[in-house]
Structure formats: C-alpha cells, structure tokens
Amino acid sequence: MKSKIEELIKNSGLKKNFIADKLNVSVHQLRNYETGRSLIPIDKAYLLADLLGVKVDDLYERSK
Template sequence: MKSRIGECIDKSGFKKKFVAGKLEVSPTQLSNWISGRSFPTIEKAFRLAKLLDVKVDDLYEEDEE
C-alpha cells in the first residue's frame, strides 16, 4: 500500500509538526507513516483522518505492483 498521508496533510494546510502533536506521536513517527516505513494503529488512522477531514481510505492507495 502506498501512503497518501503526506498529500492529505499538505492539502489540509496543517504543518506536520502540528499534526504529530495532535496525534501524540513524534514527528519522526509521522514521517515514517508518510514514507510507508511504518503504519499508524487503527485508532491513530481514524484520528488522523478526522483531523484532516478525509476518510481513512483516503490515507492510502493500493500499490500497482
């Protein structure tokens, strides 16, 4: 799965540091989610989607591989 979290954050106008603070995760952890190195828990994914005013489905897209 390909992360679209970075795109969603950019569209929201929020700074990544603000988003990380709201979710109570480190900026490094958020960066790992954006790059696809790790994934948020279900709870964090729903909180992130709510904060960014998107659906959880919008945070990821299926890889073409």
C-alpha cells in the same frame, strides 16, 4: 499499499508539529507514516483522517 498521508497533509495546510501533537507521536514517527516506513495504528488513522477531513480509506492507495 502506498501512503497518501504526505500529500494529504500538504493539501490540508496543517503543520506537521500540530498533527504529530494531536496524534501523540513525534514528527519523526509522523514522517514514517508518510513514507510508508511504518503503518499507522488504526486508532491514530481515524484521528488523522478526522484532522485531515478525509476517510481512513483515503490515507492509503491500494496496489493492484
């Protein structure tokens, strides 16, 4: 799976500090979610999807 979180955050216009605060994680951890270094826990994935106005499925691109 390829993370689309970075692209979605850029398109949202929201600041990473704001998003990290809402998810109760550090900006560094948010960056790990963006790069795919860490998978986002499902509870945070739903919260992030709500913040970005997307579905949880939109956070990642399935590899074939």
